[in-house]
Amino acid sequence: MTADSRESLVPPEARAMVGQRLGQPATGEITLKDAQRFAKAVDDLNPLYFDEAAAREAGYRTLIVPPTYLGYVTAQHGTLADLRIDGLYRSGSRGPQLRVKRVMFGGEDWDFLSPAYVGDTITAETRLAGLEEKDGASGPFVLMTTETTYTNQLGEVVARARGRSIAR
């Protein structure tokens, strides 16, 4: 089948979402317990995440968190009834509905602009930045790019992340 006769993996409704915000902004608090649980799961026992005195000594006002933990502060949980066969939440995807079977994580680009501290309240706002159809060695796929802005309770942008997913 040629690319011309093939049905696009990106339906028009999905294409129309490019540039738009995905869902409502989500807000969550950075708690000591959750941030340290993340650091321990990574096995990143940096004193800046565990030792208040070490964090102050390094110029921070209190404990900071592992840089990419920001991506999970506002994580939303579904119910068990909401789980699909692959374990993901049906309602978890605020993203575009593509004509694909699965989506693989492809990497991230982060800009860290201001420290994120334990106790901060973070608001994450995500925008669909791009949907590029490509032909790979194992068939056509869509490179989906999202952009998330993380803002603290003072209105400071603490970080921006561009995420890439491969949908095929």
Added chain:
Amino acid sequence: MTATVGQLHFEDVQAGMELPAMVKNASRAQLFLYSAASSNPHRIHYDREYAAVEGHPDVLVHGPLQGAWLAQFVSDWMGPRGRLLHLTWQNRARAFPESDLTFRGRVTAVADGVVELEVWEENADGQVIMPGTARVRLPRGEP
């Protein structure tokens, strides 16, 4: 434990310098704990039978966990008074538990207290499975 024993200063760094390698080897229990800590119920990370349904020979190490390791690798190198400004990575190939994953890097440029790094992760066969870049700000040493 982490290796944040000393503080690196901008004057200590030149282009071409290599970072000391960091080796990770994830147990299945660690993958389970990372799934929980990152609110990720995807079965490919803890259910080997299901992972086969998606075409994988074993459960996979999470792409974002490898990203978190990359942040750890750079943060440990720069020391507590360094500041991570920018970090990018591309997950290009699968990574599996109970297998060595080695993080390496080298300095590509230095200017005005800011250091640019090329960083990457290799699997046990030496294949680069996750290339990336980082930018950090380092403190100046005492005169």
